[in-house]
Amino acid sequence: MARPRSFDRDHVLHAAERQFRTSGYNGTSVDDISAATGLGRGSLYAAFDGKHGVLLQAMAGYFARLGQFAPKALAGPDEGALERLHAYLLRAVHGVPLAADVPPAPDRAAAACFAAKMALEIGASDSEVKRLANDCFSVLATAVAECVRAAQRNGDIDPDADPDDLAYLLLTIIRGTDVVGAYGHSSDRLTSIAESAFALLPRPRHH
Amino acid sequence: MARPRSFDRDHVLHAAERQFRTSGYNGTSVDDISAATGLGRGSLYAAFDGKHGVLLQAMAGYFARLGQFAPKALAGPDEGALERLHAYLLRAVHGVPLAADVPPAPDRAAAACFAAKMALEIGASDSEVKRLANDCFSVLATAVAECVRAAQRNGDIDPDADPDDLAYLLLTIIRGTDVVGAYGHSSDRLTSIAESAFALLPRPRHH
């Protein structure tokens, strides 16, 4: 009946996300988005309602991606929970990739959590962005906390520790490496931070 | 011989820093800086070489402030070292104030470490900013590591732990709370994260 879209919506949002993560929100112009996605201004406004709309929808896509991959990496049987937590921690400190099968961006500052970067840059004056970013955090916190509980059930983590507190702390560390990485510290340094954090997890007392 | 400056350089840089921390670098216009500081464009360019110059000099001032206050808060006799670390951690997770005697900004995202915010926003394309931000981190890392060593000498922290690794981890957590705070989490949540981190510090084994 009518002309169909000639672009793939997710592909466009991915390209926009990469641009936002690289240049920040205020450092990205509509022309930049247009160049990165191949879409003209008109199409961008018709389909996404302009720069801010692109951001919100890109963040929504990011949120959906997190909700899919974090549980996949962390959920599972109790006996492997601690090792899954270890592997997740080691991977997470090197950044959040754009897609599951591509490595994170070469520049660590551009590999930082999309939601975190946007919340820090414009969250103070954009409550919608702040809310979306917090949703991203929550979905991760839930998945990590669940994995901590699994490790506790398996006797690998002190059962007296509060799994939610521990999950918040671990995610705070992971987000912290976004910042430390942006300072220019090496991959090895970030790995070392992750290992230190893992080593300090409260183990059950030997009786 | 010539007309003296009518403004206080540090006061101007403080006002600019507050503006940058609130709106980000790209979100701040020269007019914003002009309004925040009360200086006209001409003076800004003559004294600080424009927007980018203001940023660099504001960051240099921030660095100098950190180099003065962090050791003051952390250095001291070995016997109080662990408690100083505890107090520092609890205070730091609520943000970095503009000056020693004022509380951090009410909005947590604007209270985040100035260096961290700038490094995340523009560090990828501005190596000078990245370097300055890293200097800020280093001065903190040195002070925290020294305090950890003092606590170790006093028998409050496991002497087998690497004090530098521990310092990096603690600062990563502190920077992480900048992000978590920007998501909108309450002060109490940040305090709880700080306490969890402190509780996990490696204590010496009882023999």
Next chain:
DNA sequence: ACGGTTCTGTACTGGGTTGTCAATAACGGT
């Protein structure tokens, strides 16, 4: 009191930005 020197404020310019509009192209049902 005068003059050289530096600061201060404002107006201006060239470039970049956002959001919109009208003309054109592509599709599918009839």
Next chain:
DNA sequence: ACCGTTATTGACAACCCAGTACAGAACCGT
């Protein structure tokens, strides 16, 4: 093959922004 509907394109206007230039003001040594 036609036509209504929707996407796309490129251009356009209003605006904002960084940086500069210039004219006036303030100071101080003489």
